[in-house]
Amino acid sequence: MKKSYILVLLSYLLAFLGAWSAVLITSELHVLIQILIADVVATAVIFVFSAGFKNSSFYDPYWSIVPVFILTYMIFQNNFTDFTREVLAAVVVGLWGLRLTANWLYTWKGLAHVDWRYILLQERAGKLLWMPVNFFGIHLVPTIIVFLACVPLYSVTVAGMNPINWLDFLAFSLGMLSIWIEFQSDRELHRFRAVRSDTSSVLEAGTWSWCRHPNYLGEIGFWLSIFLFGAAAGEGISALAISGPTIMLLLFVFVSIPMIEQKLVQDKPGYKDYMSRTFTLLPISKFFFRAT
DSSP, X not given: OHHHHHHHHHHHHHHHHHHHHXXXXXXXXXXXXXXXXXXXXXXXXXXXXXXXXTOGGXXXXXXXXXXXXXXXXXXXXXXXXXXXXXXXXXXXXXXXXXXXXXXXXXXXXXXXXXXXXXXXXXXXXXXXXXXXXXXXXXXXXXXXXXXXXXXXXHIIIIIOOXXXXXXXXXXXXXXXXXXXXXXXXXXXXXXXXXXXXXXXXXXXXXXXXXXXXXXXXXXHHHHHHHHHHHHHHOSOOOHHHHHHHHHHHHHIIIIIHHHHHHHHHHHOTTHHHHHHTSXXXXXXXXXXXXXX
């Protein structure tokens, strides 16, 4: 297990060096182009480790680490001119990244374990197509989606001209609430798994009585808060800024949730009944179904 952590740490140190080299080489380009190129370079480095050790879990913490680096780089590009807004956004992004990374560290079983989703994708792709599916589907596409979802931070740190306003505080409140929902739902899930006597039992208490995927609800809420920070900063609402949270929502609704629910239905006999009594993401199941 210790060796697994060392290898992952090494991969991310090399990825950071690769990304920073890309930033230096592309210093004359637009900030967003710089970040995108550096992001892709870092992803390629992580992919080399994933392919070399035959475990795509090398990429798992990338999702929670990179937005923190993206925001930090943007802030220093602008010399803290929108200090209050930048602090609010940094608190939300920093706490989100810390919580999600800590949750990964808590649940990760080391390189000896391969996530069931990667096994499923490998089986579906076959030996011939697995490498491109691994690179594009598991590594590059999520990187692009997260990059797009971070585009509103450019308005927060560099381009936005609006003074601090009510929309900033709405974004901050939504972000903090979303982080709490993710934290609480994960904590409830960990406790449930620790005490359950039957692995096929279904968690229906706490936030899991609100909807079937409160952790994903919190994640979607976080990315919406990032978009709202960008909208508060001004410079218009570009199609690029809208594309990030939109694609993120579609990813959860049409890819992540259907994939995990298909497995849960197979593994847990009572899950279909749970589905009939709860909404997928709307956090009102407890009140709606109690009333009916």
